[in-house]
Amino acid sequence: MDAPPVGRLKLNVDGAFKIPFGDAGGGGILRDHHGRCVFAFSTKYQGVITALDAEARALRDGLATCCNQGILDIMVETDSLNLMQIVTGKMSRPWELTCVIQDIVVTTQTLKAQIKHVPCEANQVANALAGYGCSTNNFSFWDSGAVLPHVVKGPYHLDKVGCPTLRP
Secondary structure, eight states: OOOOOTTOEEEEEEEEEETTTTEEEEEEEEEOTTOOEEEEEEEEESSOOSHHHHHHHHHHHHHHHHHHTTOOOEEEEESOHHHHHHHTTSSOOOGGGHHHHHHHHHHHHHHTOEEEEOOGGGGHHHHHHHHHHHTOSSOEEESSGGGSOHHHHHHHHHHHTTOOOOOO
8 A cells, every 4th residue: 555645544445346246336445644544434336337337436435435524635546547537537427427426526626635546456455345345235334444344354454564465
């Protein structure tokens, strides 16, 4: 994990879409400059049509959670290059995602958030949270790295100490 500068927080988000089962989920983690978890979330999505849809919903939910927590100055990382390009206006938005993307754009301006693309290997904790979201039935929220689900703790600890992991 590339740590944010001192005094700044970083949100990593990811979406998961399992085509054979029709399951979709999203998740994200907000961390400080030491890599410590400020909060993490995971949720299942209904009616998702593409992986980009799941990615966009996860970004929307991560930004909304920051707003709800009163956290207004963040860096955001996603492993979806298309999503980053759509949100930053470098690529046109698919019509079916207009409402979700509009929510993201408005919230991003409120938060003064910078959104950047990172490789999948740099987004493993958010990936684990998104996968966990596919198997749950509600929105889950954790306010400490100590209480993260077991399937997320491994990637979280490896990421915190700077050990790169490869996506299975």
